[in-house]
Amino acid sequence: MSDIREVSVEELRHLVSDRAMSGETMLLNMGPQHPSTHGVLRLLLELDGEIVVNMIPDIGFLHTGIEKTIESKNYQQSEVLTDRQDYMNPSGNNLTYCLAIEKLAGLDVPERAQSIRVIIAELTRINSHLLWLGTSGMDLGALSMFLYCMRERELVLDIFELVSGQRMMTTYIRPGGVWRDIPEEFELAVRNFLKVMPRRIKEYEDLLKFNEIFLDRTKGIGVISGKDCLAYGLSGPVIRASGIAHDLRKKQPYMGYDKYDFDIPVHSEGDIYARYRVRVEEMTESCRIIEQALNRMPKGPVRSNNRKYVPPPRSEIGVSMEALIHHFKLWTEGFAPPKGHVYVATESPRGELGCYMESDGTALPYRVHMVTPSFVNLQALPLMSRGLYIADVVGIIGSVDIVLGDADR
Amino acid sequence: MSEHLDQTVQSLQKRFDAQFEESLGETTIFVSPEFIIPVMTSLRDEFGFNACMDVTAVDYYPEESPRFHVVYQLYSMDNNVRLQVRTKLNGNAPSIDTVEKIYPSANWKEREVYDLFGVNFVGHSDLRRIEMPEDWTGHPLRKDYPLGYEEVQFTFNFDDIMQNKPQPKD
Numbered sequence: 061m062s063d064i065r066e067v068s069v070e071e072l073r074h075l076v077s078d079r080a081m082s083g084e085t086m087l088l089n090m091g092p093q094h095p096s097t098h099g100v101l102r103l104l105l106e107l108d109g110e111i112v113v114n115m116i117p118d119i120g121f122l123h124t125g126i127e128k129t130i131e132s133k134n135y136q137q138s139e140v141l142t143d144r145q146d147y148m149n150p151s152g153n154n155l156t157y158c159l160a161i162e163k164l165a166g167l168d169v170p171e172r173a174q175s176i177r178v179i180i181a182e183l184t185r186i187n188s189h190l191l192w193l194g195t196s197g198m199d200l201g202a203l204s205m206f207l208y209c210m211r212e213r214e215l216v217l218d219i220f221e222l223v224s225g226q227r228m229m230t231t232y233i234r235p236g237g238v239w240r241d242i243p244e245e246f247e248l249a250v251r252n253f254l255k256v257m258p259r260r261i262k263e264y265e266d267l268l269k270f271n272e273i274f275l276d277r278t279k280g281i282g283v284i285s286g287k288d289c290l291a292y293g294l295s296g297p298v299i300r301a302s303g304i305a306h307d308l309r310k311k312q313p314y315m316g317y318d319k320y321d322f323d324i325p326v327h328s329e330g331d332i333y334a335r336y337r338v339r340v341e342e343m344t345e346s347c348r349i350i351e352q353a354l355n356r357m358p359k360g361p362v363r364s365n366n367r368k369y370v371p372p373p374r375s376e377i378g379v380s381m382e383a384l385i386h387h388f389k390l391w392t393e394g395f396a397p398p399k400g401h402v403y404v405a406t407e408s409p410r411g412e413l414g415c416y417m418e419s420d421g422t423a424l425p426y427r428v429h430m431v432t433p434s435f436v437n438l439q440a441l442p443l444m445s446r447g448l449y450i451a452d453v454v455g456i457i458g459s460v461d462i463v464l465g466d467a468d469r
Numbered sequence: 470m471s472e473h474l475d476q477t478v479q480s481l482q483k484r485f486d487a488q489f490e491e492s493l494g495e496t497t498i499f500v501s502p503e504f505i506i507p508v509m510t511s512l513r514d515e516f517g518f519n520a521c522m523d524v525t526a527v528d529y530y531p532e533e534s535p536r537f538h539v540v541y542q543l544y545s546m547d548n549n550v551r552l553q554v555r556t557k558l559n560g561n562a563p564s565i566d567t568v569e570k571i572y573p574s575a576n577w578k579e580r581e582v583y584d585l586f587g588v589n590f591v592g593h594s595d596l597r598r599i600e601m602p603e604d605w606t607g608h609p610l611r612k613d614y615p616l617g618y619e620e621v622q623f624t625f626n627f628d629d630i631m632q633n634k635p636q637p638k639d
Contacts, residue, residue, distance in 0.1 A: 074595060120600040127585075128609050132616055163493055290546065293520050293574030304546070311549050400492055403542055403553060405522070416540065418527055431523040431542070439577045468600060 075116050076106050085113050092121050096199045096454040099464030101438075103453070110449050115442040119435075122468040130428045134394030135161055135235065138425060143229040145430060146466035148188040151180045151220075152408045153430070154233040159314060160404040160415040160428075161235045165397040167364050173237035174316050175357040179250065180223070180232060181315070181406075182346040182353075186257070187216040188409035188461075189339045189346075193264060196336075196458030200277050202268060212260050215253050222246055235395075236364035250354060257347050261340060268336070278332040282444040282456035285330060292440045296411025296433055297342065298460060301335040303328035308407040320349050332459040339461075369395045394423040408433055410461050434466035473548045477516045481508060497553040502539075502565045505556055509541070509571045518543040518552060521572035524579055526586045530612035534559040537588060541568070541575075564589035585610040606636070 069076065069087065079085045086107045092100040100121035106114040126145060130138040142157045143150040155177060162169060169177075190209045197205030217227040223242050224232040232239050268274050284294075286302040299306055307324045309317040325341035327334035364370045371390050372383035401418040411433030420426040437460050444460075445453045474496055481487040481498055485508050488499040500508045512518040523542040530536060535557030543552045558565060567590040569576045579590045580599040587608035590596060598605060607614055615635035622630050 071597075120598075120602070123600040125609060128614075128616060290519050291573045293522055293572070295522075306546060402493055403495060403523075403551065405551075412522060414523060414542065416523065416525055416542070427527045429523070429525045431525075435577065435581075436522075436574060439574065 072104070072116065075114065077113060079108070079113070080106050084108075090450075090453070092118075097457060098195065098462055101457070101462065101464055101467075103441075105450065105453070107450065110451075112445050112448055112450060112453060115445055115453070117438055117441055119438065119464065119467050122464045124465075124469065126469045127427075127429060130425055132424065134423045135397075135425060136390075136394055138428065139234070140229070140231050142430070143231055144465065145469050146408065146410070146413070146432065146434065146463050147228065148191055148463050149184055149408050149410070149413075149466075150229050150231075151184040151233055152406065152413060154231060155181055155315070156404060156406045156408075156413050156415045156430070157428075158233050158235045159406065160402050160417040161369075161397060163402045163404055164400060164417060164419055165235075165366075165369055165395070167236045167366055167369055169237055169315075169364060170361045171316075171358045172241075172360045173362045173364075175353045176238050176242055176362065177233055177315055178317070178320070178353045179350050180220075180230075180238075182350050183216050183219060183250075183253075185346050185409045186343050187213055189343050190216070192339060192409075192458075192461045193336075196455070196461070197268065197274075199454050199458045201273055202271060205264065205267060208260070208264065208267070212257065215249075215256070219246070219249050219253065222249055234363070234370075236366060236370035237362050241362045247354060250350060254347055254351055254354075258344065261343055265340060275333070277452070277455055278336060278459075280329075280331050280333075281448065281452050282332045282459055283330045284440060284444050288440070288443060289330075292443070293436050294411065294440055295436070296408070296461075297335055297338045298411065298437055298440075300325065301327050301338045302330035308405055308412060312405070314404075314406060317349075320352050322349050332455050335459045335461075369397075396421055396423045405431070410434055410463070410466070411437060430469060432466045432469065434462045434464070435468075438462055438467055471548070471550055473516070473545075474550050474552065477512070477552065480516075481511075484511075495551070495553060497555055499555050499557065502556045502558060505554075505568060506566050506571070508554065509568045512543060512552070512554070513571055516545070517547050518545045520544045520546060521568070521574050521578075522551075524568075524575050524582055526582045526588055526610075528586060528610065528612045536560060537563050537586065539565060539582065539588060558588065562587070562589065564591055566591050567593040569593055584608070587611065 080087055088105045088107055090105055091097040091102040102118040104116040105112055126141045139157055142153040145153055190213045194206040194209030220230050221227045224230040284302055286304045289299045289302045305324050305326045322345045325338045327337050367386040371387050376383040377387055397419045399419055399421040403416045405412050405414040413433055414431030416429040418427040444456050478489050485500055485504045490497045522544050525540050527538045537558040539556050541554040567579055579593055582588050583596055584598040584600050585608055620630050
């Protein structure tokens, strides 16, 4: 058996203070198996009594080499891998990946598919925020939040199951459109969801807004300034809670987001409570977007007509030789976008989710790099938690809303 | 291309001999690695690119010069424009100055590039592996790094499998 290398404090000398070397402060390992680290995040805390002097996050426990794997699979095969990066935002990952392919290949997406994509993306956002609210509420002692949030999340997952047959890893959004048209029951299910959701959001607020313990543990804790947010490249609800009204859906609209009427919730305190407010208000805004998308959904095809990239419908294959050839070619060789590179960014529930894609003109992607918000936001964790108690660290990790699959890929 | 971006590119072309490329609505400038610090500093201070969203690399093996491209994605929040900065690095052990002091967000991003591509960032404050274990050999995202099926190792067949494992060259 090969030797296991031991890491000594000496190697982390540049990260801890002198007091740690003399034993005045204590180094404590938190995680990777810790219920409040939301996955497998390891934090090395330097503690003075109960106060955090410094924090060294250690990630990589969920590294699965998705970027390397993608290089040996064709574009369609790789898409299912993107679901599994940020497992709370699978459709958002698909969307970003598909937008990159579409930009590279110059594919057009029909109006109807765009509306469906918006609905699915916003439902995913609500799904992600609900799980966040439940788990981070639970971290802060509001145990019942989890049960209520899971109840509504079930409704969202049912809708996903309805359209794609899958509850979580849907891979419903495909290059050039969506997998298939939505079933008839879809509209009713979504409308039912929209009917109950605003009332339920109010319920959550009632549970937390007047909860003394929750307020004590969130207000003024984990503050990060807007300037630091920019320097550390943060995005999403964290930056909006620090007073910067930055949302890619408004700033650099994709998928026709510019045609929808919605607001960006912004708070300026920069603490855990502000992040909580931003996310809860975002759920309401997402409901508004979904309703508008449902009301104006046009009739028509849901996939692009470009047969070099998008497989023909089943009905065509039986009667058209070309359709059969295209189908065969697409599923054996895949498609080959022209040479070039693109960077596409979308607003995921956690922040800017980017996809850098480079094609060398063959059917295998030359390089795909997902720029994931969890990775970036995690980096600012020490900044937020210095000088606070260990118990606050738990709340701060929750408030940043990290998904370790997203950070490690 | 917006007016602001136009000015930025022209100024960089003049001062740092940067090459410029526009494709699919995205602007890319190529700068030589020794200018990366002054280019990034002036981009942040003079042209308002206040956020570095990503640092990554691309390996063009078997090409030797340049073998690597290091790719920076900059974003200007006030002007709402993106700019891609690329540098070309030669050889199997490339190195470039770190931009961590200009954009703190590049700290982890550069660690990731170092971990997965083996690009050495000179002057980086904490250049350790971030995704792979500390004792890993090789840099997985290099194109000459073998990608193969790996058998599950147990104590009884550990050495056997270790011997037959495809290994990276360096």
